[in-house]
Amino acid sequence: MKKTPLAAAALLALLGGCGSAGNDAAASSAGAWITVVATTPEVADFVRNIAGDDVTVTQIIKPNVDPHEYEPTPADIQAISQAKLVVKNGVGLESWLDQTIQSAGFGGAVVDSSQGVQRRKGDPDDAEMKNGDPHIWHDPRNAKIMVSNIEKGLAAADPQHTQVYAANLTSYTAQLDKLDADNEAAYAKVPADQRKLVTNHDAFGYYVDRYRLTFVGSVIPSMDTSAELSAQQLTDLVAKIRATGTKAIFTESSLPPKTAEAIAKQAGVKVVGGEDALYGDSLGAAGTEQGTYLGAERHNTQVIVAALGG
Numbered sequence: 001m002k003k004t005p006l007a008a009a010a011l012l013a014l015l016g017g018c019g020s021a022g023n024d025a026a027a028s029s030a031g032a033w034i035t036v037v038a039t040t041p042e043v044a045d046f047v048r049n050i051a052g053d054d055v056t057v058t059q060i061i062k063p064n065v066d067p068h069e070y071e072p073t074p075a076d077i078q079a080i081s082q083a084k085l086v087v088k089n090g091v092g093l094e095s096w097l098d099q100t101i102q103s104a105g106f107g108g109a110v111v112d113s114s115q116g117v118q119r120r121k122g123d124p125d126d127a128e129m130k131n132g133d134p135h136i137w138h139d140p141r142n143a144k145i146m147v148s149n150i151e152k153g154l155a156a157a158d159p160q161h162t163q164v165y166a167a168n169l170t171s172y173t174a175q176l177d178k179l180d181a182d183n184e185a186a187y188a189k190v191p192a193d194q195r196k197l198v199t200n201h202d203a204f205g206y207y208v209d210r211y212r213l214t215f216v217g218s219v220i221p222s223m224d225t226s227a228e229l230s231a232q233q234l235t236d237l238v239a240k241i242r243a244t245g246t247k248a249i250f251t252e253s254s255l256p257p258k259t260a261e262a263i264a265k266q267a268g269v270k271v272v273g274g275e276d277a278l279y280g281d282s283l284g285a286a287g288t289e290q291g292t293y294l295g296a297e298r299h300n301t302q303v304i305v306a307a308l309g310g
């Protein structure tokens with residue numbers, strides 16, 4: 001049902017009276033240039049870097065939460081209703097967003113950070129993946145396109161501060177270039193026939209393409225996280241790991257490691273997990289180095305290169 005502005009206003013008044021944690025954004029936005037809602041931890045980190053300290057950024061999906069299974073909350077609706085700008089990853093990752101924006105009565109601009117990114121093929125049988133693989137940020141060159149889109153969106157929403165956003169874009173883009181160059185240098189030390197990756201779900205396609213790794217398989221055989229290996233697929237994956245001489249299975253911070261551990265045991269390879277789990281769909285805790293895109297991606301490369309013998 002499409003809400004009338006009046007109904008939306010009434011809903012907001014109601015939500016506003018709850019005094020929930022969702023009021024953080026409203027409370028802290030006094031004096032801020034604008035308030036921006038960003039969906040995923042990656043996109044929110046990009047917005048914080050380009051927007052700077054004078055913009056209030058509300059991040060919807062918290063660290064180490066599976067974005068493929070996300071269900072929006074009343075606090076999300078409230079945050080969007082109070083925002084000037086909404087920024088999303090795009091490529092179907094936020095299947096819940098359009099409805100949430102409508103419920104919030106939000107009429108502002110939505111930045112699709114994936115605009116102009118060349119998409120890897122998705123999964124035609126999966127409603128959320130049929131338009132492409134959404135894990136675009138794992139190639140720093142895509143991240144550069146994403147932050148450029150974000151900068152344009154910020155400048156349009158807040159023309160008074162375009163120079164600040166442009167300067168932040170320049171310096172952050174240089175950091176993304178540095179990340180990309182450092183990753184390349186790190187992989188140059190791993191022999192080509194050792195660059196084999198088995199991950200928890202199929203989140204690293206762009207990364208694999210960028211740094212010329214071989215994707216052997218994943219514990220969850222999908223770009224989504226809800227699929228499960230059949231007994232036959234499990235046997236096949238174990239055989240493939242053995243046949244290819246793959247050294248390790250990498251778990252992810254936002255997914256349980258149990259099946260990965262079972263497969264590794266059968267295949268006789270190690271599991272890289274715990275503190276070394278990869279950031280496939282998420283970033284680390286806020287305030288830590290790995291709570292930033294740059295820190296999380298550096299962690300991934302460091303862990304993979306070390307396990308593959310670089």
Ligand SMILES: [Zn+2]
Nearest residue numbers: 203223280281
């Ligand atoms: Zn994913």
